[in-house]
Amino acid sequence: MTNDQETYRCALPDTPPHISYGIPFYESCAKHVNETFDAKRVYIIASGSLSRDTDNITKLEDALGDKVAGVCRGMTPHTLWSEVLEITHEAREAKVDLIITCGAGSLTDGAKVIALALANNASNADDLDTMHLGRNHNVIHTEIKAPTIPIVSIPTSLSGGEYTRGAGATDDRNHRKRLFREPCQGPLLVILDPQLTTTTPDSVWLSSGIRAVDHCVEAMCSLSSTPSAVKRATKGLKALVPGLLRCKANKTDLEARLACQLGVIDAIAAVFVEKVPLGASHGIGHQLGPLGVGHGETSCIMLPAVCKYNFPINSAQQNNVSKIFWDDEMVKNVLHNHGLKEQKADLSDCLKAIIKELGLPGSLEAWKL
Structure with a gap:
């Protein structure tokens, strides 16, 4: 209505x-x-x-x-x-x-x-x-x-x-x-x-956005995933990653902010509606959180590492996620600017480049700085 x-x-x-x-x-x-x-x-x-x-x-x-x-x-x-x-x-x-x-x-x-x-x-x-x-x-x-x-x-x-x-x-x-x-x-x-979200510090807005990306990636890469979960997660990723990059470039881009907010719904649905179990990035993140690391920052730190570790067993699923990034012109330009080539970079490399472009920590050491 x-x-x-x-x-x-x-x-x-x-x-x-x-x-x-x-x-x-x-x-x-x-x-x-x-x-x-x-x-x-x-x-x-x-x-x-x-x-x-x-x-x-x-x-x-x-x-x-x-x-x-x-x-x-x-x-x-x-x-x-x-x-x-x-x-x-x-x-x-x-x-x-x-x-x-x-x-x-x-x-x-x-x-x-x-x-x-x-x-x-x-x-x-x-x-x-x-x-x-x-x-x-x-x-x-x-x-x-x-x-x-x-x-x-x-x-x-x-x-x-x-x-x-x-x-x-x-x-x-x-x-x-x-x-x-x-x-x-x-x-x-x-x-x-x-408009209200423009008051949110970039560190919180963007890192919590990577948390939503984490939901999408773990839903798509889970060996227990389903076609409907992949469909929802794909839709979420296509809204979230370009939206976050636009928000980083222009804090007052309200269209990008709303796109991110709506993308979160698909990210959550891919996991909780479709009942796909979350993976190690979330599991380890829940242990880091009470020690002081923010929700979103745990995903910035853990998701690329978990993808790298799991690549031998779910490479096909990870490559499908990478393709979503390379098919988007804005995201592809970011990946190229960070020295990545489509045929050589894996999903972990792509995620690290996106997280770095957003100015977010990629390790516990960087988080402490």
Whole structure:
């Protein structure tokens, strides 16, 4: 549905969440808070940098008026349990009926765990400890109640967590990142605003974009992949890689930013809708994350290395990904500028060149600098 220049539709056919784009994020949010959710008491989890350095959170609060029942300004990356519990307590006391996140992926993950904690009256770390997957990833906790408070996400990065039900959060008692899945729920509405994302530092925007590229590459290169997963991942890559290069060249290229935001949907769908298992880049990245390496930066560091290591067993799949890069004129020029030749460069070489062109770290040593 398009109304007053707003596009409002399912992110994927017959699959939540819906997405909204085409009008300013605060206008869209106010409209759907009133018309779609009929919410009365809203809790906002806002990016710390957006709160400190821009007036965007003020615009959101003004648009929602007296419906705002509470605001948290900033969460630590990788979503600490202590912060989740603090917001859970505030939201419970405020009797909220809707949670809004405005910022990057850690906030979205936080909202998912908070909604789950509220539904199960969790108040401390021991309570949360009963709800994550732990060591057995096949466990479905049927005794845990599903969340009832809906979430609206206004993402400012390309991590894509707003399109999944699961969430990662770090137990700050031992620095272990735990996964929360069913009956955890994702946002019911995702509001895309390319103009808002121009406030995101390039390092975050571009590296989280490589995280989405990582989803596409691992979906295409998995030995368990499917034709439909490859189709979705191919579409995502064709939007993401040229889009990221355009964003690097011109921060105000809103068309490229929206293309990246829409490309993320296909990247996530290639893995989570098609149920293709993720590979070593994501697996190792989940271990690096709690040590301080950003979500996107783990993919910048690990994805080329994992592709190089796996090339002997999935060279055909990797070559199909490389062909997508070489078939795009902009990407091909970047690869040539980094001294690569199509007949000699493998996928790892191509990824390293793209990551270097974006000014992102390609190793832990470079990340520390």
